[in-house]
Amino acid sequence: MKTREYIAFTASAMLMTAVGIDIMLPALGDIRNHFHLGSDSTEAAQIISFFFMGQIGQLLFGPLSDRYGRLPIMRLGFFIYIFAGAAAAFSESMTVIFILRFFSGMGASAIFTTSIAGVRDRYAGDQMASIMSLVFTLFLFTPILAPFLGAFILHLSDWRMVFFTPSLLAVFILLWSFRLKESLKKKETDVAAYNLLTSARQILQNTTFIRYTLLTTILFTVFSAYIASSEFIIGVIYQQPALFTWIFAGTGVIMAIFTFMNSKLSVRFGAFKTLKGLVISYFLISMVFLAVTLVSGGVPGLPVFLGFAVLLTAINVTIEPNSSALALEQLGDNAGMASAIYGTSFFFIGSGVGTLISNQLKTGVQNMVICYAIIGIIALLIVLAKK
Secondary structure, X not given: OOHHHHHHHHHHHHHHHHHHHHOOHHHHHHHHHHOOOOOOOOHHHHHHHHHHHHHHHHHHHHHHHHHHOHHHHHHHHHHHHHHHHHHHOOOOOHHHHHHHHHHHHHHHHHHHHHHHHHHHHHOOHHHHHHHHHHHXXXXXXXXXXXXXXXXXXXXXXXXXXXXXXXHHHHHHHHHHHHHOOOOOOOOOOOOOHHHHHHHHHHHHOOHHHHHHHHHHHHHHHHHXXXXXXXXXXXXXXXXXXXXXHHHHHHHXXXXXXXXXXXXXXXXXXXXXXXXXXXXXXHHHHHHHHHHHHHHOOOOOOHHHHHHHHHHHHHHHHHHHHHHHHHHHOOOHHHHHHHHHHHHHHHHHHHHHHHHHHHOOHHHOOHHHHHHHHHHHHHHHHHHHOOO
């Protein structure tokens, strides 16, 4: 593949994670009704959380991709994603759906980690940050289009078809992958437990890797909480369900604009300077958000809440390409394992903490706003701690 097609393919492969989430959001209300859950129940949002937690599979698939190559593991991920997603569409038990969503997330984790490792095989440093920003720009068309697609499918059918659609899309991208050449030149890493532990120890002793993995993880906590709970916040807390699809699509447009700008900024100023500026902006905005919320008695109006939350979400996804490039810059020989630890940390740990944040929303959005502020402080301290 030439560069443009490779960027388009990588974005399409990675969007299997996003489409597995975003297309579901308009259907959560129907799922609550189908399974006779209360209108204020946050249980349906766990469909998103279990998918996120399936990303722990990166710890398995990352090392395997170092040993056997990126493409075989990516294609294995597609098969898991397709079959788990299709099975969830026909389940009559929320528990079974949660389990299948976890496995669907595992399939997505194989696709995600091999995609990042593949980019690292080809690029490094500021160039990787720029390429990843362009990938994320295309990737972020998913939250723009997926909610409309989900709503359209609901108009024609029901929530089961919404669940089935990502599996159908994955089939086409799997077929596209046969145009891609293997990016890993050496496939000699032994997958024995001892060597895996040795590789992991070397990665975890890299302070640069730890710093940026921690930064991405703590930012992802409130990001995942907002994404998983956005339908509940807009439809239940603010009583504006008809606006949800438009608001979520608008959020995607803003995120895409930010990541496209980052592809230019990371080349001009470097990944670290760009990231530092973004984190400082996140901190300042989160502080203002908290102050405005407290002044309004803990209940900001919907336009105010969305204005701040969407801006912070856009900055969050703009930080990630820089953070991943800086985290993996020195770890090219172990890119699969490193991207697996990196991805597992922010997806699995971040979404787990994000679920706890989501569960605090029954009484309003104040607790989420407080979390934005706390995470803004921690993120700033991590960046300023760089020697």
